[in-house]
Amino acid sequence: AQKVTQAQTEISVVEKEDVTLDCVYETRDTTYYLFWYKQPPSGELVFLIRRNSFDEQNEISGRYSWNFQKSTSSFNFTITASQVVDSAVYFCALSEAAGDRGSTLGRLYFGRGTQLTVWP
Amino acid sequence: SQTIHQWPATLVQPVGSPLSLECTVEGTSNPNLYWYRQAAGRGLQLLFYSVGIGQISSEVPQNLSASRPQDRQFILSSKKLLLSDSGFYLCAGTGAGAYGYTFGSGTRLTVV
Numbered sequence: 523a524q525k526v527t528q529a530q531t532e533i534s535v536v537e538k539e540d541v542t543l544d545c546v547y548e549t550r551d552t553t554y555y556l557f558w559y560k561q562p563p564s565g566e567l568v569f570l571i572r573r574n575s576f577d578e579q580n581e582i583s584g585r586y587s588w589n590f591q592k593s594t595s596s597f598n599f600t601i602t603a604s605q606v607v608d609s610a611v612y613f614c615a616l617s618e619a620a621g622d623r624g625s626t627l628g629r630l631y632f633g634r635g636t637q638l639t640v641w642p
Numbered sequence: 643s644q645t646i647h648q649w650p651a652t653l654v655q656p657v658g659s660p661l662s663l664e665c666t667v668e669g670t671s672n673p674n675l676y677w678y679r680q681a682a683g684r685g686l687q688l689l690f691y692s693v694g695i696g697q698i699s700s701e702v703p704q705n706l707s708a709s710r711p712q713d714r715q716f717i718l719s720s721k722k723l724l725l726s727d728s729g730f731y732l733c734a735g736t737g738a739g740a741y742g743y744t745f746g747s748g749t750r751l752t753v754v
Contacts, residue, residue, distance in 0.1 A: 528685075557742065565730055567745045613686065617743075620693075626674065627736045629701075630743055634685035 524549050526616050528633035535604050536641050543599040543636045545614030551575075555617040555627065556590065556597045561635070562610045570612075573597060604640045611635045644669040648733045648746030655753055661706075661720040663749055665733030668714070673735040675716040676743075677708055680730040692716060728753045 525548040535541045547556065558570040571581065573590050581588050585602045601608055613635045620628030645668040655661060667673050677689040690708035691699045698708050705724050709717045716733060733746040 565748045565750070567732070569742055572742055615686075620674070621738060626738050627740060627743065628674065629688060629691050629699075630676065630734070631688060632678075632686040 524551075524554075524616050524618060524629070524631045526614050526631055526633035528614055528636050530636045531634070532637045532639070534639045534641065537606060538603050539640075540600060540602050541604050541638065541640075543601075543612050543614075543638065545597045545599065545633060547595050547597065547614070547616045549595075549616060549618070551618055553619040555619070557615040557617065557630070558588065558597075558599050559613045559615065559632075560610045561613060567613070570599075601638075604638075606640050606642050609638060609640045611637050644673065644735055644737060644740070644744040646733055646735050646744050646746035648731075648749060650749060651747065652750045653752070655723050655751065657725055657753055658722045661718070661723050661727070661751070663718040663731055663733075663751075665716040665718075665735075665746055666714055667716075667735050670714075670735065670737035670740070672713060673737045675710065676734040677716065677718050678732040678734065680732065682729070686732065690716075690718070723753045725753050727751065 527546045554575045556573045560568040560570055571588055578590050587600045589598045614633045615630050617630045618628035620626045647666045675692045678686045679689050680686050688701045692710045695710055706720050731749045734743045736743045
């Protein structure tokens with residue numbers, strides 16, 4: 523069964539601090555996909571990143587970076603120089619591959635989310 | 643590109659009343675569709691998953707049911723709402739070869 527664990531329920535930082543959100547996942551599949559989403563107070567989900575199970579290359583996008591390590595089944599998310607606008611709930615999620623040769627995304631399982639509050 | 647339409651945005655229903663939330667999809671044929679619920683302060687729980695018309699997988703036994711009468715229509719229902727059914731309901735979809743998932747704007751249900 524697929525499982526995503528976000529052990530940090532809430533994190534508070536002061537603006538300009540760096541913050542890392544942890545994500546650990548469990549799956550028996552060899553092909554799978556990992557995601558991070560941001561949920562502002564309005565409720566909609568904002569896509570941040572997708573990572574394939576066969577691509578362990580870390581990624582940086584502006585102040586955001588992601589560290590994917592299959593050896594520890596972790597997909598951590600770091601925000602550098604945090605800003606008040608970064609305050610939101612952040613979800614890590616795991617998707618199974620479906621369809622012919624795993625070409626379609628299947629069920630998507632979310633962690634419980636981490637509430638990040640950035641104080642000015 | 644795929645668009646998920648979901649309504650209403652907010653809903654207040656008395657305990658014991660029926661529920662019907664509708665989700666429709668634009669831009670993709672034969673999508674995989676999903677219903678999620680987010681209880682207050684909790685994560686997103688997958689409720690139902692559908693790969694086609696009439697094909698529904700239930701992830702969590704509960705007071706709710708889902709149906710897919712048309713390729714691009716996914717309905718979440720209950721015959722009698724419970725207080726514990728309160729939450730934020732999100733419909734999502736993805737298509738063959740899609741890079742990610744598309745989410746609706748959600749329905750905030752309060753059962754009183």
